[in-house]
Amino acid sequence: MNAPEVIIDARGLTKSFSGRVVVNQVSMQVGRGEIYGFLGPNGSGKTTFLRMLCGLLRPDSGSGACLGLDIVGQSDRIKTQVGYMAQRFSLYEDLTVTENLGFIARIYQVPRRREAVDEVMERMGLTRYRNHLAGALSGGWKQRLALACCLVHRPRLLLLDEPTAGVDPKARRDFWAEVHRLTGEGLTALISTHYMDEAERCHRLAYIAYGNLLAAGTPEELVAAQGLVSFEVQDHDGARLAGELAALLGVEQVVPFGNVLRVSGRDREAMLAGLAGLKARGVDVAEVTSSLEEVFISLMAKAEVN
Amino acid sequence: MAGFFSLARFAAMVAKEFVQMRRDRVTFGMMVGIPLMQLILFGYAINSDPRHLPTAIWDADRSPFSRAVAAGMRNSRYFDVVRECAGEAEADELLRLGRVQFVLTVPAGFGRDLVKGQQPVLLLEADATDPSATSGAVGAFRALVDQALARELRGPLAGLAAAAGPVEVRVHPRYNPEAETRYNIVPGLMGVVLTMTLVIITGLAITRERERGTMENLLSTPVRPVEVMLGKIVPYIMVGYMQMGLIVVAAKYLFQVPIQGSLTLLFVLSFVFIAANLAMGVTFSTLARNQLQAVQMSFFYFLPNIMLSGFMFPFRGMPQWAQAVGSVLPLTHYLRLVRGILLKGNGLAEAATHLWPLAAFLAVVLVIGVARYRRTLD
Numbered sequence: 001m002n003a004p005e006v007i008i009d010a011r012g013l014t015k016s017f018s019g020r021v022v023v024n025q026v027s028m029q030v031g032r033g034e035i036y037g038f039l040g041p042n043g044s045g046k047t048t049f050l051r052m053l054c055g056l057l058r059p060d061s062g063s064g065a066c067l068g069l070d071i072v073g074q075s076d077r078i079k080t081q082v083g084y085m086a087q088r089f090s091l092y093e094d095l096t097v098t099e100n101l102g103f104i105a106r107i108y109q110v111p112r113r114r115e116a117v118d119e120v121m122e123r124m125g126l127t128r129y130r131n132h133l134a135g136a137l138s139g140g141w142k143q144r145l146a147l148a149c150c151l152v153h154r155p156r157l158l159l160l161d162e163p164t165a166g167v168d169p170k171a172r173r174d175f176w177a178e179v180h181r182l183t184g185e186g187l188t189a190l191i192s193t194h195y196m197d198e199a200e201r202c203h204r205l206a207y208i209a210y211g212n213l214l215a216a217g218t219p220e221e222l223v224a225a226q227g228l229v230s231f232e233v234q235d236h237d238g239a240r241l242a243g244e245l246a247a248l249l250g251v252e253q254v255v256p257f258g259n260v261l262r263v264s265g266r267d268r269e270a271m272l273a274g275l276a277g278l279k280a281r282g283v284d285v286a287e288v289t290s291s292l293e294e295v296f297i298s299l300m301a302k303a304e305v306n
Numbered sequence: 307m308a309g310f311f312s313l314a315r316f317a318a319m320v321a322k323e324f325v326q327m328r329r330d331r332v333t334f335g336m337m338v339g340i341p342l343m344q345l346i347l348f349g350y351a352i353n354s355d356p357r358h359l360p361t362a363i364w365d366a367d368r369s370p371f372s373r374a375v376a377a378g379m380r381n382s383r384y385f386d387v388v389r390e391c392a393g394e395a396e397a398d399e400l401l402r403l404g405r406v407q408f409v410l411t412v413p414a415g416f417g418r419d420l421v422k423g424q425q426p427v428l429l430l431e432a433d434a435t436d437p438s439a440t441s442g443a444v445g446a447f448r449a450l451v452d453q454a455l456a457r458e459l460r461g462p463l464a465g466l467a468a469a470a471g472p473v474e475v476r477v478h479p480r481y482n483p484e485a486e487t488r489y490n491i492v493p494g495l496m497g498v499v500l501t502m503t504l505v506i507i508t509g510l511a512i513t514r515e516r517e518r519g520t521m522e523n524l525l526s527t528p529v530r531p532v533e534v535m536l537g538k539i540v541p542y543i544m545v546g547y548m549q550m551g552l553i554v555v556a557a558k559y560l561f562q563v564p565i566q567g568s569l570t571l572l573f574v575l576s577f578v579f580i581a582a583n584l585a586m587g588v589t590f591s592t593l594a595r596n597q598l599q600a601v602q603m604s605f606f607y608f609l610p611n612i613m614l615s616g617f618m619f620p621f622r623g624m625p626q627w628a629q630a631v632g633s634v635l636p637l638t639h640y641l642r643l644v645r646g647i648l649l650k651g652n653g654l655a656e657a658a659t660h661l662w663p664l665a666a667f668l669a670v671v672l673v674i675g676v677a678r679y680r681r682t683l684d
């Protein structure tokens with residue numbers, strides 16, 4: 001069988017819990033070798049969507065395929081080729097690192113189990129913790145162990161739900177380097193995250209809010225598509241200036257960044273007119289490219305209005 | 307495609323459960339501690355005075371006098387005559403199976419000897435495995451016989467009635483001749499301890515996975531429901547046998563309970579009871595949302611079992627509705643099975659009559675449990 005080039009192909013997936021629609025008609029296509037970022041505010045339905053992909057939840061309507069297999073009818077075959085990492089730590093705290101990995105390897109019937117476990121421990125730098133109880137590891141090491149458990153059976157698709165929450169910057173960087181290495185080897189990864197720097201490391205992104213997919217594409221495409229204009233304003237007297245900026249016509253967001261305030265909105269002409277008054281008072285104003293964060297905040301604000 | 311049941315995955319589940327069991331010292335201590343504590347606490351028996359005890363009569367005499375005694379028994383609130391036997395063997399069988407609590411034997415020539423003033427013997431055999439169930443009735447029996455015969459012994463025979471004891475009443479407590487309540491309690495404890503610990507422990511085993519979030523991980527792997535369930539049950543079957551062994555040793559050496567039947571038979575047949583309790587626990591864990599609920603359900607199940615099974619109170623001393631509820635509970639049948647084997651020396655044929663209700667219970671609970679187990683999170 002030839003490996004399909006579209007690894008995830010979701011079409012109109014919908015799920016509601018007791019009458020409340022949590023994932024609404026979400027479609028998503030992820031190609032082989034891609035790192036696909038999945039962003040959205042808390043409670044927007046990311047976890048629910050990932051769970052539907054790996055057979056943990058049954059969609060109410062819509063259809064989907066992972067690795068060319070139907071997510072409802074063939075979830076047993078999907079499960080053997082997917083590494084799913086739950087948002088909450090979900091390994092056995094009363095088993096050691098080796099025991100957890102060994103258990104997962106046995107469940108997946110990995111051939112030459114011991115070597116496979118040793119190899120993945122080595123790769124994730126877990127070897128010196130091999131005999132520690134998983135519950136005694138620090139948060140970051142728990143995340144690494146969880147990732148190791150996703151990899152031990154050599155899956156073709158990774159579904160990672162906020163894999164780096166609470167992990168220090170160095171460990172996060174290592175983690176992303178590892179993900180890039182794996183996708184370089186042909187793995188595909190769908191990763192949910194709240195971190196903007198991580199979003200920028202993805203090949204493509206999707207943004208979901210209140211169950212609706214609002215935007216998808218490469219980071220550059222997303223920024224361009226929103227048509228957001230941003231300015232950096234030197235901030236000399238803090239709160240008062242921020243209030244003044246927020247009141248200007250066309251301004252949607254004012255965010256302090258250290259000694260500057262970032263102002264963004266859609267109506268460039270109106271904003272320029274408003275900022276001209278500040279410039280006349282000697283305040284430094286410079287136009288800058290919008291960031292992903294500003295784009296997402298603006299998307300969310302729009303979704304709230306609707 | 308992976309098969310419907312994989313031995314390798316099942317073995318992985320079992321091995322994991324054993325490691326976790328070993329790490330959880332408190333639970334392990336409880337599995338040993340509960341039987342010991344119960345043994346000590348239940349050294350005393352709770353007494354009551356049950357009535358309407360099923361009785362069989364083997365009347366080899368068929369004289370007006372024997373009929374008078376039988377009628378007297380029928381009128382008494384202690385005895386319910388459920389059967390007129392055709393012979394000694396039949397009466398014996400009923401007693402051994404536990405169908406009746408008493409057998410009254412009226413020997414041939416009873417009436418003739420009575421009239422001659424030769425003090426014939428009336429034999430009342432009692433199933434005394436549970437002494438508290440029979441003592442009241444036995445006490446009442448002698449007075450009942452005197453009263454019944456007094457009505458017959460009139461006119462020329464009045465002198466006999468006046469004489470102290472026209473007949474000799476002989477009571478023969480079978481199976482537990484010294485009327486030691488602990489002989490009854492200690493084997494009964496085996497069922498109680500197994501019910502209590504096994505239901506709770508397996509009840510917790512699955513809810514714990516759900517509460518700690520490990521269930522989500524497990525469900526995302528290819529492991530199947532049967533593998534998970536059996537993987538959880540098998541290690542605790544061994545725990546159940548360990549507890550049984552502990553109680554048998556205590557019964558024999560600490561409480562000097564005379565063991566009549568085959569321990570091998572007991573251990574083999576107990577498998578059904580142990581499995582029934584484990585299946586119950588697993589089923590509870592599919593219903594409970596968290597570990598606390600699982601424990602609460604276990605207690606909810608445990609209470610009627612201990613109260614209505616004949617462990618706390620003699621089964622036949624309970625009101626009809628309670629007996630009806632009790633007949634559904636596995637502990638009721640297991641108690642009869644254990645006492646039958648240990649105290650009466652029952653063999654396979656007799657024990658089997660108590661086995662099928664257990665098997666039926668197991669089947670029903672397993673079906674519910676497997677149906678309730680969800681492969682998804684919703």
Ligand SMILES: Nc1ncnc2c1ncn2[C@@H]1O[C@H](COP(=O)(O)OP(=O)(O)OP(=O)(O)O)[C@@H](O)[C@H]1O
Pocket residue numbers: 017018022040041042043044045046047048049087683684
């Ligand atoms: N099993 C469930 N039963 C009922 N409601 C649920 C269930 N799972 C999720 N929800 C609800 O669905 C909504 C979406 O939840 P979900 O966990 O998918 O969001 P999320 O995007 O992963 O959020 P977060 O970023 O906080 O992890 C939430 O409002 C949540 O309360």
Ligand SMILES: [Mg+2]
Pocket residue numbers: 046047048087161
């Ligand atoms: Mg989530």
